[in-house]
Amino acid sequence: MTTEPSSTSFPPPEPLYITGWGVLSPLGDGADEFSDAVVEGRTALTDVSSMFEEELPGDQAYALAEFRVRDYLGRKGTSFFDRSTALALVASDRALKDTELVVTDDNRDQVGLVLGTTTGSIKSTSDYSRETLTQRRPYLVNPVLFPNTVMNCAAGQAAIWHKLKGVNATIAGGQLAGLSALRYACRTLRWEDAEALLVGAVEEFSPHTAWATHLATSPVPAGEGAAVFVLETAAAVADSGRRADAEVLAVELATADPERGTEAAAEVFAQCIRRALRVAGVSADELWAVAPGSTAAGRIETAALAAVLGPAEPVRLNVAELVGECHAASGALQIAAVLAHHRSNPTLDGCPALVTSATREGTVGAAVIRGWHRDRGDHGQ
Amino acid sequence: MRRRVVITGLGPVSSVGIGTEEFATALQQGESGISPISSFDATGFPHRMAGEVPAFDPKQMLEHLDPREWGRTSLFAAAAARLAVQDSGIDPAALSRARAGSSIGTTSGESQVIEELTAQWVAGSLKDLDPALIRATPASRLAVAVNRELGLTGEALTLSTACSASNYALGHAYATLATGEADYMIAGGADSVCRWAHAGFYRLGALTEFVCSPFDRDRSGILTGEGGAALFLEPLESAERRGARIYAEVLGYGLNCDASHMVAPDPVSIAECMRRAHRKAGIDAAQVDYICAHGTGTPANDAMETQAVLEVFGPKPPPISSIKSMLGHTMGAASGFGAIASALGIARQFIPPTINFRTPDPQMPGIDPVAGVARPARLRVVQNNGFAFGGNNAITILGEVA
Numbered sequence: 001m002t003t004e005p006s007s008t009s010f011p012p013p014e015p016l017y018i019t020g021w022g023v024l025s026p027l028g029d030g031a032d033e034f035s036d037a038v039v040e041g042r043t044a045l046t047d048v049s050s051m052f053e054e055e056l057p058g059d060q061a062y063a064l065a066e067f068r069v070r071d072y073l074g075r076k077g078t079s080f081f082d083r084s085t086a087l088a089l090v091a092s093d094r095a096l097k098d099t100e101l102v103v104t105d106d107n108r109d110q111v112g113l114v115l116g117t118t119t120g121s122i123k124s125t126s127d128y129s130r131e132t133l134t135q136r137r138p139y140l141v142n143p144v145l146f147p148n149t150v151m152n153c154a155a156g157q158a159a160i161w162h163k164l165k166g167v168n169a170t171i172a173g174g175q176l177a178g179l180s181a182l183r184y185a186c187r188t189l190r191w192e193d194a195e196a197l198l199v200g201a202v203e204e205f206s207p208h209t210a211w212a213t214h215l216a217t218s219p220v221p222a223g224e225g226a227a228v229f230v231l232e233t234a235a236a237v238a239d240s241g242r243r244a245d246a247e248v249l250a251v252e253l254a255t256a257d258p259e260r261g262t263e264a265a266a267e268v269f270a271q272c273i274r275r276a277l278r279v280a281g282v283s284a285d286e287l288w289a290v291a292p293g294s295t296a297a298g299r300i301e302t303a304a305l306a307a308v309l310g311p312a313e314p315v316r317l318n319v320a321e322l323v324g325e326c327h328a329a330s331g332a333l334q335i336a337a338v339l340a341h342h343r344s345n346p347t348l349d350g351c352p353a354l355v356t357s358a359t360r361e362g363t364v365g366a367a368v369i370r371g372w373h374r375d376r377g378d379h380g381q
Numbered sequence: 382m383r384r385r386v387v388i389t390g391l392g393p394v395s396s397v398g399i400g401t402e403e404f405a406t407a408l409q410q411g412e413s414g415i416s417p418i419s420s421f422d423a424t425g426f427p428h429r430m431a432g433e434v435p436a437f438d439p440k441q442m443l444e445h446l447d448p449r450e451w452g453r454t455s456l457f458a459a460a461a462a463r464l465a466v467q468d469s470g471i472d473p474a475a476l477s478r479a480r481a482g483s484s485i486g487t488t489s490g491e492s493q494v495i496e497e498l499t500a501q502w503v504a505g506s507l508k509d510l511d512p513a514l515i516r517a518t519p520a521s522r523l524a525v526a527v528n529r530e531l532g533l534t535g536e537a538l539t540l541s542t543a544c545s546a547s548n549y550a551l552g553h554a555y556a557t558l559a560t561g562e563a564d565y566m567i568a569g570g571a572d573s574v575c576r577w578a579h580a581g582f583y584r585l586g587a588l589t590e591f592v593c594s595p596f597d598r599d600r601s602g603i604l605t606g607e608g609g610a611a612l613f614l615e616p617l618e619s620a621e622r623r624g625a626r627i628y629a630e631v632l633g634y635g636l637n638c639d640a641s642h643m644v645a646p647d648p649v650s651i652a653e654c655m656r657r658a659h660r661k662a663g664i665d666a667a668q669v670d671y672i673c674a675h676g677t678g679t680p681a682n683d684a685m686e687t688q689a690v691l692e693v694f695g696p697k698p699p700p701i702s703s704i705k706s707m708l709g710h711t712m713g714a715a716s717g718f719g720a721i722a723s724a725l726g727i728a729r730q731f732i733p734p735t736i737n738f739r740t741p742d743p744q745m746p747g748i749d750p751v752a753g754v755a756r757p758a759r760l761r762v763v764q765n766n767g768f769a770f771g772g773n774n775a776i777t778i779l780g781e782v783a
Contacts, residue, residue, distance in 0.1 A: 010382060010561040054507060109637065109653070117541065119490055119520045129499040129577040138425045139580045146581035147643040147770050150488055151520060151541035156771020159640040165650065168638035168773050169549060172490060172520035172541040180538055184553065191556045193636060193661075211507040212515045253536035255482070255528040268534050360516065361525040363537050 013279075014190050015234040017244035018369075020099025023336050024090040025225035025323060026064050029072075031098050035340035037322075044223060044323050054207035057214035062223030062324025063205035073161075080144055081157065083204035083224075084121040088154040089161050091226035092198050096162060099230040100242045101196055103164065112166030112194045113155050114185040115228075116177025116201030118328040120151035120170075123206035154202055166194045175293055176253070176357045177201045178227070178331025179365035183251040185231050195236055200228030203329035213325050216360075219298075223324025227332035246339055246371040249280035249352060253365040256358075262299055265362060269304035273356060273366040277308070280368035282352045284312040289341065291317040291334040293357035301358045314354070317341070331357040335369065342371030349373055383559045387782060388724045389625040390469025390613025392461040392569070394442075395718060396432040396606060397707050401468050405725050407707065409755040411736040414708050415593070415604055420493070421576045428583060428590045431574045432606025432709025446530045452491035452517045455526035457609030457714070458571035462527040465567060465611040470625055473531065480563045482535025483527040484553045485611075486546025486570035487713035488769075490520025490539075493573045527567050527611070535563050544675075544710070545767030546570050547610060547717030548775035552634035554614050555777075564619065569611035569720075572712035579605055585644070587679050593710075594737035595676040595703035596683050596750040603677045606709025610717030612724065617782065628724040632762070632778040633662030639772025646682055646768055651689035654774035658764065659693075662778035666694050668762045669778075671732050673719040675766040676703025677710055686766065687745040700758075702735040702751040716767030716775065723763040723779045731755040 021031050026044035028034035037044075044062040051065055069078045069086035073093070078086070092113065096103065103111050119125070128149045132138045147153055152170040159168050167188055173180035178201040185199035203209070205224035213222035237244055252275045256268035277284065290309070292301055319330070319337045326333055338353045352370040393400065396414025397407035407414075414432045423429040434457075439448040442460040451459070462483065466473060489495075494517045498510050524537035536557075540549040547570030554568035582588040582603060589602035620627050635658030639647035659666055675686055683703075690698045704722050705711075711718055722733045738752035762780045769775075 057508065108640075112636075112638065117520075119495070119518060120541065122495070122518070125489075125492075125495055125577065126499045126502065128581065129496050129575075130503055132576045132580045133500060133503050138576065139427065139583045141577070141580045141584050143581065143584040143586075146585060149577060149581060150543045150770045151490065152543045152769065152771040152773055153643070155542075156638070156643055156773065159638045159772065160643070163640050165638050165640045167636045168542070168640075168771065169636070170541045170771075172487070172523075172539040174519045174521040176521065180536075183536070184538065187553065187556060187560070187562070190560070207507050211510060212518070215508075215510055215512045215515055217512075253482075253538070255525065255534050255537045257529050257532070259529070359519070359521065359525075361519070361522055362529065363521065363525055 016186055016189055016248045017232055017234060017237045018229045018246040019101055019232050019237060019242060019244050020095055020230040021336060021339060022091045022094025022098055023227045024087050026062055027322060030094045034336060035343040038337045038340035052207050056207055056210050058221055061205060061210060061221040064224060082121040082124040082148045084202050085154040085157045087204060087226040088115060088202040089158050091200060091228040092158050092162060095198055095228040095230050101230055107195060108163055109165040110195040111164050112168050112197050113158055113164055114169045114181045114197055114199040115155040116171045116173050116181035116328050117151055118174050118203060120153060121148060121204055122208045124148035126208055173328060174359040175327060175330050176359050176363045176365050177328035178335060179251055179357050179367050180253060182367060183253055186248060186251055189233055196230060196232045198228050199231050200226060201328045201332040202226035203327045218325045220320055220325050223326040225323060225326055225329045225333055227329065227336040246369050249368040249370060250276040251367045252276040256362045256364050258362045265300045266303035269300055269364040270307040272364055273304060273308045276366035276368050280352060282368055284309045286352055287314040287354050288348055288351040289315040289317050289338060289353040291319055291338055291355045293330055301356060338369060339371050343374055346373045384561060385617040386555045386558045386614055386631045387617045387620050388612050388614055388628045389620050390465040391721050391724060392465030392468060392611035393718060393721050394434060394437060394457055394461045394609040395708055396434050396608060399436060400464055408722055408733040409731055411734045411754045412707060413736060420574050426579060428588050430591055430604055432604055433574050434608050443530055446526060451526055452494040453573045454487060454491050454571045455522045458485050458523040459526040459530040461569055461609030461611035462567045463530055465613040466531060469613040476565060477532030479565055480535055481533045481565035482537060482563055483524045483567040484538040484540060484550040485524040485527060486540045486550040487520055487523055488543045488546060488572050489575060489578060489712060491518055492575035494518050496575055523571055542773040543769035543771055544712050544715055545769040545773050545775035546713040548767035548777045551720055551777050555631040558614055558616055566614045567611050568614055570714040570717035571609040572607055572714050574605050574607040592737045593678040593706050595678040595706050595735050596748055597738050598740040598742040600678045600680060600683060602679050604709035606711040608711050608714050610714045610721055612720055627782050629727040629779040630782045632780045634658055634777045635661055636775050641772060643770055646685040648685045648688040651774055652692045654776050655689060655693045658776040658778050664762055664778060669699050669764045670760045671699055671726060671763045672701040673723045673763060673765040674701045674703045675768045676705050678705060684744060687748055691747060696747050698747060700732050700749045700751050702733055704733050706736040716765060719765045720777060723765045727760045727763060727779060727781050730757060730759050732758050
């Protein structure tokens with residue numbers, strides 16, 4: 001269906017490396033805690049019945065039930081942060097602490113952020129919209145909270161918090177947001193728009209997302225979390241003699257219109273995965289693991305993976321079983337889960353893994369990454 | 382090796398006209414697209430004007446999508462993309478078989494869908510929400526709508542960097558083509574007028590009552606607007622091969638972040654973004670013949686934007702006009718409309734005007750806003766500004782194909 005590149009004169013893309021990462025999830029705060037939980041196979045399911053005044057579809061969900069931003073970032077300047085913003089800020093803080101990249105006045109205009117989302121903080125937006133209907137006058141909304149209604153709020157606040165003056169992009173991708181953000185970040189680094197990027201995705205848990213997930217008949221309840229990776233060029237890593245946690249070998253995206261039928265959509269998805277493997281120079285039987293995406297597009301994804309993998313039997317990392325339906329954060333948490341296994345396991349060093357994602361609307365993606373372990377205490381300074 | 386990238390199709394769905402000819406005529410004549418708000422009940426709001434597109438009829442424009450299954454903003458994006466492809470003259474069947482995708486910018490995504498769900502919540506409870514509306518909510522659907530309308534199998538990227546998002550999208554599409562990762566791209570943006578933005582801008586003191594008058598001494602704010610803006614991009618070689626009409630070349634872009642304040646613009650950072658865009662496009666400031674301004678019409682934006690322009694261009698900058706005087710602030714589509722206006726200006730040799738301009742601002746010396754109607758001019762290089770909440774600055778540079 002898709003024709004091959006019209007020109008073969010383009011050089012192979014420059015290698016890109018993850019030099020540190022951070023997660024905030026019910027499974028853990030920071031890469032080490034999260035890694036331990038993922039390797040043990042712990043689930044994030046918890047009692048959420050006292051989190052909100054509004055009724056929830058169930059007492060159990062994959063949420064940070066006790067989360068208060070001030071416990072993580074202090075009181076100063078944090079009181080108006082919505083939950084998405086707070087989660088993204090904490091995860092990016094953990095990522096910066098996990099890498100040896102140092103952001104100073106000399107490089108902060110070359111360090112940026114690419115953050116994936118579904119629709120920003122839907123609670124902020126919907127609550128704001130609600131005020132226009134329920135206040136005595138429709139305009140009696142709080143102007144201080146207005147920036148929380150734009151989808152780039154978390155990225156903008158993270159830039160302010162960490163003083164990152166480079167490219168600052170927000171990608172609305174739903175379940176594909178993590179892979180879309182990673183692809184955008186790879187393109188941005190190779191285009192020399194930045195020297196290093198924090199790239200990741202965030203999703204908050206709220207009554208709105210809980211009900212939306214439930215009413216969309218998701219097989220697992222809603223979750224929340226943020227995962228952020230520090231992505232740098234090979235040159236930057238080599239010049240400073242630093243080590244990497246992972247190499248991003250390929251990220252490919254496609255659109256597989258579900259209206260054309262499961263079979264046709266699965267074929268487009270399979271082609272996308274094959275393209276990613278080809279770009280990565282990896283064959284299916286070399287993969288040590290596959291981390292498939294969310295539950296939303298299950299049949300198409302399953303069929304595409306079966307077509308590509310054939311007899312190969314890599315380990316299946318079913319991340320949604322651990323973290324719930326995390327929508328935009330799903331893909332980033334899948335990558336984090338792959339790196340979690342690498343983190344303390346030298347036998348996996350250099351082995352490639354495949355991460356796939358899909359949305360109900362038909363956007364699909366595949367990434368191939370290979371990771372290396374860290375010795376405990378081998379942290380960024 | 383990097384391929385040169387050109388714009389060969391335009392798709393404006395705007396309050397001053399739908400399609401290239403209507404839009405170009407409106408720009409040249411300085412028409413206003415502002416009208417009393419009809420897309421929501423504005424009773425109780427002190428200000429009740431906006432740049433809506435009441436003439437938008439997705440059923441008439443779309444060939445594949447079922448308008449009942451998509452929100453207004455996705456439909457704006459898909460209709461604009463359909464127009465841009467028609468304008469480009471490319472065979473749609475060949476396009477759908479090619480390596481083609483889209484990148485679409487937005488501020489508020491499917492804001493009207495979210496407002497309808499919120500109304501259901503107010504009337505009942507969250508468990509009563511309509512699942513069909515929930516499915517229509519994700520902002521990612523904007524680019525997906527474009528790809529599904531056109532049968533494209535490449536990437537569908539929705540960039541939600543607020544009011545500079547179209548420039549982010551255009552920059553991404555350009556780089557994707559230049560590096561050979563795709564052979565055709567649709568870039569642009571879309572947004573819909575909604576209650577919450579109207580209320581929020583009013584409460585920020587940024588909303589004017591009747592007339593948006595950028596760069597005027599007495600300017601008093603924005604009017605919210607809506608629409609869809611799409612540009613069809615391909616490598617120069619491909620455009621020449623198929624004998625396509627070329628509007629303009631994309632020369633480069635610059636992105637940065639103020640990292641200082643969510644709402645207040647930072648002129649130092651904006652100036653740095655301009656320099657970055659010039660550097661990436663391989664031009665000097667002196668080569669810029671026209672600046673298509675962000676020009677929202679708020680006292681703060683226009684003053685800060687002018688300050689940055691004067692810093693980068695010196696005391697005699699090129700003409701700088703704001704099409705927001707005509708369209709209102711179309712949010713995530715704004716710099717997409719700016720790119721369309723810039724491309725038209727280059728191709729048809731005119732500078733789009735700033736309408737409603739009466740009195741120069743003594744605080745902004747040296748500014749030539751091209752008041753009233755378009756001015757004939759040969760434009761070799763145009764700078765298209767986009768700034769946003771979150772300090773997300775994005776500037777694209779377009780030029781005549783030399």
